[in-house]
Amino acid sequence: MNNVKTIGILGGGQLGRMLSVAASRLGLKTHIFEPSANPPAGHVADVVTTASYDDEGALKAFAASVDVITFEFENIPTSALDLLESVRPIHPPRAALATSQDRLTEKNFLQDLGLQTAPFADVQNADDLAQAIETIGTPAILKTRQMGYDGKGQARIMSPADADTALADMAGASSILEGFVTFSHEVSVIGARSADGAISCFDPGENVHVNGILRTTTVPAKLTPSQRTDAVLIAARILNALDYVGVMGLELFVTPQGLIVNEIAPRVHNSGHWTQNGCAIDQFEQHIRAVAGWPLGDGSRHSDVTMENLIGDDMDKLPELAKTDAAIHLYGKTDVKAGRKMGHVNHVKKSA
């Protein structure tokens, strides 16, 4: 096909695991770089390097052993990326990482593209916060600019009196105040862009979160035809602006005033797991195709699906789930912990 034979993946969690499996379908090998021992992706990867992101020797050897590098999470130290990129190309591009790693940069980027976001303000200190609360109003939510996910690094401000506690929760980290958006529901677009600029988006999925963690994604999402078109156009505008190569997750709030961009994830995304049982080519293969320089595949949806995450003790339901017609996807994690994503199931809707 081309000269890409081995994909290097930064991060050895479930996303890296499912990327490895997708790579194998295209005859490609994967090499996982992961600081923790016994990573889920290691069970299905050709090679695993266990080393930290400041181990320059390990990073160099890893990069030299692969043809192209990708990642399954955003918070990779810049120094590691600099070193890796001096040896091999990294997809998606650094610009996408820089944008999504910082909520303020991300919001400014989206606004510059003419897209709607929640109202927001930069918060460096108590004065900034007081000013921001006055402008944006309450309820609002204070978030660290970096490193937050699944509801961590966030504090709700229901009235100005909550400001001090919320700021203390940030522990000195640079933060951003976001106004609440009144939305009917949240949808995700999983979009892919290949090296030659072709774009393919999976059908939008409708997300339900519980305690800040994704619980279910259902396709098709409740959207009007024009909302559906808007969702894809927004994804395409972002992908093109970033000269993106790979799969991107895009969370959108559905409101009477149109679609409001909540968040960009420059990687395969939990809300795209339904594609494994709803499409011939899933989000993981679409990402590998883009990163490896292949044409994008057929991401059209053949079935309606509800994806349900298995979190922590949800694993107790496994013996019963195994008896149903659900498609089960487990991550091979040894220890069940509260809030830990252990797997997911795809409930495929039968045609009548």
Next chain:
Amino acid sequence: MNNVKTIGILGGGQLGRMLSVAASRLGLKTHIFEPSANPPAGHVADVVTTASYDDEGALKAFAASVDVITFEFENIPTSALDLLESVRPIHPPRAALATSQDRLTEKNFLQDLGLQTAPFADVQNADDLAQAIETIGTPAILKTRQMGYDGKGQARIMSPADADTALADMAGASSILEGFVTFSHEVSVIGARSADGAISCFDPGENVHVNGILRTTTVPAKLTPSQRTDAVLIAARILNALDYVGVMGLELFVTPQGLIVNEIAPRVHNSGHWTQNGCAIDQFEQHIRAVAGWPLGDGSRHSDVTMENLIGDDMDKLPELAKTDAAIHLYGKTDVKAGRKMGHVNHVKKSA
């Protein structure tokens, strides 16, 4: 779920590779035992042992490291199986292997079950062959009782004059003469049986062979409703008779006189590869579920599919195929050789 965490797989080819991927979906690890270096299954397995089937130490260590043992090909030396089975259970059962490893045993087994086969006769020498040709007639086909696959170890006898050459082709191996069956087409049933005796069969697929090698399988197959029922009943009768656990491939000739059993393969089968893109649970996962003591999953068909093998130079078509909506499955084999199965593609038929 239960105590099975690691599946040992004898054989590291493409079937072992796709079994490893399926195991990963259920959170299970695989350990591949394979004499050749760099086996396709090794790229996606947790552990690979490179050793020969007469290396008792390697066999014992392999068996001790896994919870249950299965295989991706039939011709495993009996001595190795004896040793392995003294340490860990083997599924499918030895009886299935013994039956399918020997064409004569297989034919007798099928006949004893009241199933139709091609006419056949045991051939030990030239006299046997002359007698067999007289009884069965020509054209007929002389096959080694053991070790033949994909058209190897076979010689056609168009008239009695071909007898000597055909027998010489067998190189002294015990053989069986099979009469030709006049059939309109060949279908496969991929059947699964779980440890608790539940049976689930995938929809029959219609096979096209070229030069003795499977070229395409298409679902649905051309079958009347009663033929479809018969196909499943035949598979069930065989699975139950063998107290089978796992997935079995069953090739049937469709004739005006009913379905005639051509061959049993006690493993996942090339003619079942369409299930990867036609069903929520494919043949590989169904096999792993059975072997690991899970309930069988939902093998119902959501889409019509034509599976096309990529053999040898077919790989030259890959750049064009990658641009289509075909689902590609490559085996990661380094060298392209004539007649070598390099991968397959599933063409999923879109609903109108």
